[in-house]
Amino acid sequence: MSTPPGIPSAIRIRAVSKLFDDVIALDDVDLDVPAGQVHGLVGPNGAGKTTLLGLLLGLTAPTSGEGQVLDHQLGRTHAVPAGVAGFLDGPGLYPTLTARANLTSSLTLSGAANNDDRVDEILDAVGLSEVAHERVRGFSLGMRQRLGLAAAALAQPRLVVLDEPANGLDPAGKRRVHDLLNGLAEEGTTVILSSHRMDDVEALCSEVTILTAGRVGFTGPLAKLAAENDSLDYRLVTPDPMGARRIASAMHGIHLRDVDRTPGDDPAGDDAPGAAESLLLGATTTAALDELVARLVRDGIAVRELTPVMSPLEAAFLKLTDDQEHSQ
Amino acid sequence: MTGVSIRSSVATRPPSATRSSISRVYRFELTKLLSQWRIRVVLLACWIAPALFVAGVSQQSSLPVDTLFGRWMHDTGWAGALVTLGFSGTWALPLLTSIVAGDIFTSEDRLGTWRHLLVVVRSPRRIFAAKALCSLTVLFTMVAGLAISSSLAGILVVGNNPLIGLDGHTLSAGDAAVRVLLAWACVLAPTLALAGLGLLGSVLFGRSPMGLLLPAVVAFAMQLALLLPLPVAVRLALPGSAFLSWNGLFTDPAQLGPILTGVGVSLVWAVVATALAYAAFARRDFSGTGHDTAGRRALTVGLAPIAALLVVGVAAVAPYSSISDGGITQAKVNRSVSTAFAHLYRLQTTQLHRPAVTEQQLRVTSACNRGGGKLTPEGAGNDWRCVVSWRLPGSTAVGQAIYQLDLHPDGRYMADGDGPKQVNGYFLVRTDDGDTPNPLWQFDANVDLLSTSS
Secondary structure, three states: OOOOOOOOEEEEEEEEEEEEOOEEEEEEEEEEEEOOOEEEEEOOOOOOHHHHHHHHHOOOOOOEEEEEEOOEEOOOOOOOOOOEEEEOOOOOOOOOOEHHHHHHHHHHHOOOOOOHHHHHHHHHHOOOHHHOOOEHHHOOHHHHHHHHHHHHHHOOOOEEEEEOOOOOOOHHHHHHHHHHHHHHHHOOOEEEEEOOOHHHHHHHOOEEEEEEOOEEEEEEEHHHHHHHOOOEEEEEEEOOHHHHHHHHHOOOOEEEEEEEEOOOOOOOOOOOOOOOEEEEEEEOOHHHHHHHHHHHHHOOOOOOEEEEOOOHHHHHHHHHHHHHHHHO | OOOOOOOOOOOOOOHHHOOOOHHHHHHHHHHHHHOOHHHHHHHHHHHHHHHHHHHHHHHOOOOOOOOOOHHHOOOOHHHHHHHHHHHHHHHHHHHHHHHHHHHOOHHHHHHOOHHHHHHHHOOHHHHHHHHHHHHHHHHHHHHHHHHHHHHHHHHHHOOOOOEEOOOOOEEOHHHHHHHHHHHHHHOHHHHHHHHHHHHHHHHHHOOOHHHHHHHHHHHHHHHHHHHOOOOHHHHHHOHHHHHOHHHHHHOOOOOHHHHHHHHHHHHHHHHHHHHHHHHHHHHOOOOOOOOOOHHHHHHHHHHHHHHHHHHHHHHHHHHHHOOOOOOOEHHHHHHHHHHHHHHHHHHHHHHOOOOOOOHHHHOOEEEEEEHHHOEOOEOOEEEEEEEEEEEOOOOOOEEEEEEEEEEOOOOEEEEEEOOOHHHHHOOEEEEOOEEEEOOOOEEEEEOOOOOOOO
């Protein structure tokens, strides 16, 4: 997926490979990310995500291939491009310094003048104002993650590269991180986000790249990923499972997987009136799913819940992983 | 999506387009280093412990006579600074370089902060330079602490008195102060060499303790090597020799050859080791996904060039030194013992209020041999025996005294008197002020290894 016309490209790499001795970490990778996009990077362990993130951060150089990160041409020696921030394998924080000192040092080391208001503002954004003067040594994993993100966002980067930014976060912390990343993107910062948490990727990213064994398995919008899936499983909860089964089995593009009773929905017994049961359905297209809902409603069959059992991203991830295992 | 605006109060110029100046990185490195309690404790110890040691020892009746200048600690405050210097060259400075320079890069590996630092600063060259300068700053502050603390304590507790040199001649208090200062300055060169090795080890070995220990291990290995009867060229090609060659400042004339060679060699080692450390640092992959090739890298980038440097150093120093053996000959020993004895005899004469004599009038000669004449009279050993002869003005009699020498491969020796009680046979002499140590009973001196005159 190339950058749309009129939108400047933040990342554009072509046929990039990276070898560590005889191990191929990246193999002929192409990647386009337009400016201002939140782009997800997923893949199984050892797929080359960290190497690709390291390459974008300028911490390593490609063995072959070419590319541009912001205004910086990738070379054969590693160099950190201007305007890039982020962290890899956890935020780099100094435990003997306070949260504020960590941020202040990040700001001044990046070449900016010290700006207390700015530091206060970012500390507030990640919910760490209360502990600004405490040493990082005593921080929890989630607090460190938020402080690391604050350090990355502090110096007005044009590209933020983050490795598992939501790792160890509680729901409130996660929401703050999501808000901050969305805020960055709205103001034109490109965000590259690597995560094993598909819900985070789906909540934040408009496009995603799936890496398997150092190669790009998929890159593009999440909607396209869903469309490219052969079949996605959905759970349909209805008080009339028999009627729903009858309609679904007659439809093209819908496959019945099995039937199971939703636990706790029927304390009185199998024959209790109004007992809800769930059906597991496979839908090859979203259009087929829409048609199923329309028919159920037309026949007076109540639909209490229709949810994907697995997200398109997760399904694609597992499929690509399975394909990789089978090919080995 | 509800994003949090984070640009409301930022400066108009994007700071990410600029690079941090080296002074900012340097200040940050200094802040980090000084925020470590270990460094603070060591720094404090360097400024306090020598003063306590010198003050404490100077008050005791027994002195560290096995250490150079230790026997003069009751007589002059400058001796304490030199005793501290001797100890520092052997133990303290290698350990300090390990703690500071050997840990300056390793600490980032330990904390997992390399990537953050590189991304923020965007210049490995500046990071390297700032770290190197920072470690040198802290190291030199520690060395300054050792020197100033021991000197001040000596002056305050014992006094700003003249110092007896290694050939027995008396240095005025002012002259002693200058030479003590120069002696401490001399050991900065080998300290720099060890710091360079510390940087190299810290870069090459990452989290491995070997990185931290490299300066101490190399210093210990060099000390062991310097205990061996190595050829002078090999000895001087080792930067550790400069931890000893400052001794030559305390003779008249000063033995500048070993000092300048040692300082020069040390500076070359410092430059080469630092350059190798930078080359290894610049080539390092910081994505953290590479295979662990630290052992192989250490061998190819670090140790092999250092070994080559040693060989080149020996080849470079050999023709300059013009000496293929250990540099200790019978003639040199004879001359050294005679000179020291003549100077110290004058000192004893003054103590005992005898008629003044000059070294020329004494016409001191020495006849030294090894193993009672059964061994070739050259090289280090504790079996040197010297018969010293002298004449007094107006007398035809020839005085004789005997000394047993324990001569070290670096040219230093301790002469133990075995002669007439009133000359060198007893450790005290009776003066108008009471019993005082006899300067001729035992004395320290040295042989100039580089001297070519027989």
